[in-house]
Amino acid sequence: MPRGSPSPVRPAAPGRAGGAGAGTPLAGPAPVGGSRRDRDGRRSERLAPYVLVAPAVLIIVVLRLWPLVLGVNFSFTGDGERNGAPVGLDNYTALLDDPLFRTALRNVGLLVLMLPIAVAIPGLLATFIYLRVPGHRLFRSVYFFPAVLSPVIVGAIFNLLMAYDGPLNAVLAHAGIGPVDWLGDPHVAVFAVVGVHVWATFGMALVVFLAGFATLDAALLDAARVDGASLPQTIRHVVVPGLTRTIQFVFITTMIGMLTSMFGLLYVMTGGGPEGSTYLPEYYIWVQQGQMNRPALASAASTALFVIMLVVGLLQISVLRRVGRDD
Amino acid sequence: MSRTRLGRWLIAAPMAVLALATIYPLLFTANVAMKTRREYILDRFSLAPTMHWENIGTAWNSVGMARYFLNSLIVVTGAVTLLLLFGSMAGFALSRLRFRGSSALFMICLAALFIPFQVIMVPLARTMADTGLIDTYPGLILAYVAQYLPFTVFLMTSYYRAVPAEIVDAARIDGNTVYGVYRRIMLPMGAPALLSVGILNALFCWNDVLISLLMMPSADHRTLMVGVTSLRGQYSDDIPTFAAGVLIAAVPVLVTYLFLQRQIADGVTAGATKG
Numbered sequence: 065m066p067r068g069s070p071s072p073v074r075p076a077a078p079g080r081a082g083g084a085g086a087g088t089p090l091a092g093p094a095p096v097g098g099s100r101r102d103r104d105g106r107r108s109e110r111l112a113p114y115v116l117v118a119p120a121v122l123i124i125v126v127l128r129l130w131p132l133v134l135g136v137n138f139s140f141t142g143d144g145e146r147n148g149a150p151v152g153l154d155n156y157t158a159l160l161d162d163p164l165f166r167t168a169l170r171n172v173g174l175l176v177l178m179l180p181i182a183v184a185i186p187g188l189l190a191t192f193i194y195l196r197v198p199g200h201r202l203f204r205s206v207y208f209f210p211a212v213l214s215p216v217i218v219g220a221i222f223n224l225l226m227a228y229d230g231p232l233n234a235v236l237a238h239a240g241i242g243p244v245d246w247l248g249d250p251h252v253a254v255f256a257v258v259g260v261h262v263w264a265t266f267g268m269a270l271v272v273f274l275a276g277f278a279t280l281d282a283a284l285l286d287a288a289r290v291d292g293a294s295l296p297q298t299i300r301h302v303v304v305p306g307l308t309r310t311i312q313f314v315f316i317t318t319m320i321g322m323l324t325s326m327f328g329l330l331y332v333m334t335g336g337g338p339e340g341s342t343y344l345p346e347y348y349i350w351v352q353q354g355q356m357n358r359p360a361l362a363s364a365a366s367t368a369l370f371v372i373m374l375v376v377g378l379l380q381i382s383v384l385r386r387v388g389r390d391d
Numbered sequence: 392m393s394r395t396r397l398g399r400w401l402i403a404a405p406m407a408v409l410a411l412a413t414i415y416p417l418l419f420t421a422n423v424a425m426k427t428r429r430e431y432i433l434d435r436f437s438l439a440p441t442m443h444w445e446n447i448g449t450a451w452n453s454v455g456m457a458r459y460f461l462n463s464l465i466v467v468t469g470a471v472t473l474l475l476l477f478g479s480m481a482g483f484a485l486s487r488l489r490f491r492g493s494s495a496l497f498m499i500c501l502a503a504l505f506i507p508f509q510v511i512m513v514p515l516a517r518t519m520a521d522t523g524l525i526d527t528y529p530g531l532i533l534a535y536v537a538q539y540l541p542f543t544v545f546l547m548t549s550y551y552r553a554v555p556a557e558i559v560d561a562a563r564i565d566g567n568t569v570y571g572v573y574r575r576i577m578l579p580m581g582a583p584a585l586l587s588v589g590i591l592n593a594l595f596c597w598n599d600v601l602i603s604l605l606m607m608p609s610a611d612h613r614t615l616m617v618g619v620t621s622l623r624g625q626y627s628d629d630i631p632t633f634a635a636g637v638l639i640a641a642v643p644v645l646v647t648y649l650f651l652q653r654q655i656a657d658g659v660t661a662g663a664t665k666g
Contacts, residue, residue: 105568108568109568109569112484112488112568112569112570113484113488113490113493113569114484114490116480116481116483116484116488116569116573117480117481117484117485117493117496119476119477119480119481120477120478120480120481120500120540120544121481121496121499121500123477123533123536123537123540124499124500124503124537124540124541124544125499127515127518127533127534127537128503128506128511128537128538128541129499129502129503129506131511131514131515131518132506132510132511132514134514134517134518135510135511135513135514138513138514189406189409192402192403192406195399196399197399197400197402197403197406198399198400198403199403199406199407202410203406203407203410205652206410206413206414207409207410207413208652208655208656209413209414209648210413211659212594212598212644212647212648212655213417213598213641213644214597214598214599214600214616214619214640214641214644215598215600216598216600216616216617216619216620216640217598217616217619217637217640217641217644220619220620220622220623220633220637221416221417221419221420221637222416223623224419224420224423224630224633224634225416225419230435231419231435231436234435234436263412263413267413268659271656271659271660272659272660274660275656275660295398320507323507324507324508324509327509327600327601328598328600328601328616331600331601331604331620332620332623345509346507346509346601349509349512349513350509350512350601350604350605353512353513353516353605354604354605359513359516359517362513363513363514366509366510366511366512366513367510369507369509369510370506370507370510373505373507
């Protein structure tokens, strides 16, 4: 990837008269004399890069970066009758006192613990596909498919499958396993939802892994085969060290996915219940903002989520870097 | 040799089971959508004896699915068009033009990549309400553009970096303005990337529920995915119609996937391998 752009276009290159070339009258008023037209053209050329980036930068600054500042600011003000008044850290203490938010945080911890599994499964499957097990092309297409479905559709389908009197329990009953209240038991529901999320998204990570494999030195794999390395040995000594960057990327994107793209599933499958056991910060934010009309509290939760993501992301990078160095 | 071949089949067997588990839920739903209520209650798993296509019609007509479908179409088309336009303009300038502040502007776009929607949704909803954009098509389109623009700019910039500078220089010597280079050279050359990013953005917008729920509160402005969430309450005792509604919402994505799987995967992996 060429980083520093070599010899780019120089807007308004001096000496090249008539930057606004023949047939493309770009500069403002109708050209009267040649020199006036040149000057207008050159000016328009000099401004052109800014004109080109302006819409994107404006939208990003106004609708992404500025709201972040507003939101953090907002989290230190009050809701309801204390609307707008500075309240210091009150919202943050209210958050920590709220059992729903504490559950949300505990569930984040659970997600972090499950992260290695959510990364290892697609990693292992990608390895097999890369090694061309029979049917690898088909597997690739099929595994990736749920990743393009909306969480809403996935959630709706699994609502059907996981209903108490639904097909999943009917199958399990044949195997002699008693009915499980997948979405109604507070101890089970969160695992059910996370499981569905992993089912729906592992194809995404799989495709990223496969792209990483494409950059792997095939000669190394051949050498490992010639030396008679077993599959686990090959994975341990060739695949993992060669894919450090990809693994790092998958870890971080999977984590971000778990923290920011489960709303649809929660909304459709559990609505945060039973007994608030499936709350995640993003769901909490939505409920406080949309249902409870407590935007300042929601902002505090947003800020907390942002900090969590930064901390988890940085931790992962440092841990993975250390692991990479050991090899 | 035969040992390793046997080993490969031993690995392929559980992978095939997993593949089946991946595809089965959708097949199950499609099958259910073709049954009558009675058939579903009597036997959930058996193949539908006759295809009851009328379930699709019932779902389509009764809960305003047609309206939701149209809403989604409008919003996705608008958002993707603007994303590709603004993304390619900025990508061209940031990769192939030299100007003061270009790296700072690129960093701004990159930084926004790490701000999830959930973190800014409260102030954003307020801004949209203040400007009267809430519950309007332009408002939701703008929210989607803001959400997916950093990613689009990032991908287009790294794609355009691979375009040889000589091509751009040659076009300039031929008397093209910067805008002319963008229109005549960069847009056509960017077509593969634009296709990939466009499809991916279309999927993101089509599949979204949170942004749409927040920005389009009123019932007749619902997008299709929000519409699907309301199906559940409506047809809790008529599973086949419910399944038919889910199927309607899934079909556009299914068709896209069948024809453009490569481009989708390219878009997903570009972020991992570039930059």
